[in-house]
Amino acid sequence: MTDLAAPGELAVQPHFSFFQALRHGAIAWSVKGLVNSMLTFRQLSQWWNKGPNVPDMVKTYPCRPSLPIRIFFPKGYERNSNTKLPTLFMVHGGGFLVGDPSDDDLVNRRFADTHGFLVIELNYRKGPGSPFPVGLRDLEAILIALYSDLNAREDIPATERLPIDQGRVAISGFSAGACIALGACQLPSIQEKVRFSAVIPVYPVVDQSIKPGERALRRHYKTTFPGLRGNPTDLLARLSPYFVWSYLPYGQDLRDPLLSPAYAAREELPRGVFVVGAELDQLCHEGWRLACRLGGKRVPPDSAEEKPGQEMPAAEAGKLIMGNGDERFYWENDEEVQGVKKSVRWLLIPDAVHGFNLIPPSMHADPGAVEDAKSKAIAYEKVVAEWLVNVIWKK
Structure with missing residues (x-):
């Protein structure tokens, strides 16, 4: 009998008894149904009252007709222009079980308009009906179809073309989406045809061999805060076992780098890697370890012995902790390896919970x-955009 909520690690996804699987399945499908109902209501509201964050284009490809992607042009961009744009692909989160590309509309619109990027939100299927590696292969198929159109079709009207500067392309994702983005970067077809120059995983899932019960022990808890930030239990802790069960097939190697990018070789990832963690998040520790390994820093123990961040609240609200040499919160490592410039960054968002930049204000329960x-989300987006422009894509 397997208890995913217990601390420890696993090498392969265990088999569940019939009654365990029945219980996990009932809870997972119930959560999925509830979230999908809320999503339908939100989509109807948006259709009736179009807000300021809607995409400029929604596009599908024959290879995945049920998975539309959402495209955001920067403010003021002339659609019939021949000007190519730096491009950021995004992958939404949701524990591999729920979530929708429209979840990221506000972030994508803000990033496109503020920093002059073309932002493309990708799409993928989720568990329990579509476990690993279905979602990863969805991303692969959509990206290859997109690039095939980009490079081969001259008959596409100017207003329908995607003005991607193929020398300035990066991918990012949130939580589960960050995991899938890191996996996509390792696929030979993507390395050959898309050639991402950078990946930005934000509060990512990167090591599925860690049991959810162990993850919750690897972060600080700051109970002096009001609302969600002061919660003595982790935001993800209760649902994590069901997310894991929904996504991982029985017998799955949990240290497969496509599933757990913590085990990916450095040369299999883009030359630029910028890991962003949230301090009050059970996933923060594994993202920290990944960044340290890729950036040549001392890798913290694979346990709760050391926790990222600090025990006390930050001295100043609404600010990132950078520029003071405190490597718990920020460091950078740039080097040249065999003539290739490589760059790794670690940024820890202080006093931030998982999904801090996306969850509804009511969930925070604290103005x-x-x-x-909001302040920290805007600040970290600026840091990432400047890194892409001034480091990764600098001539």
């Missing part, structure tokens, strides 16, 4: 936390 999260 101060809402403002704090």
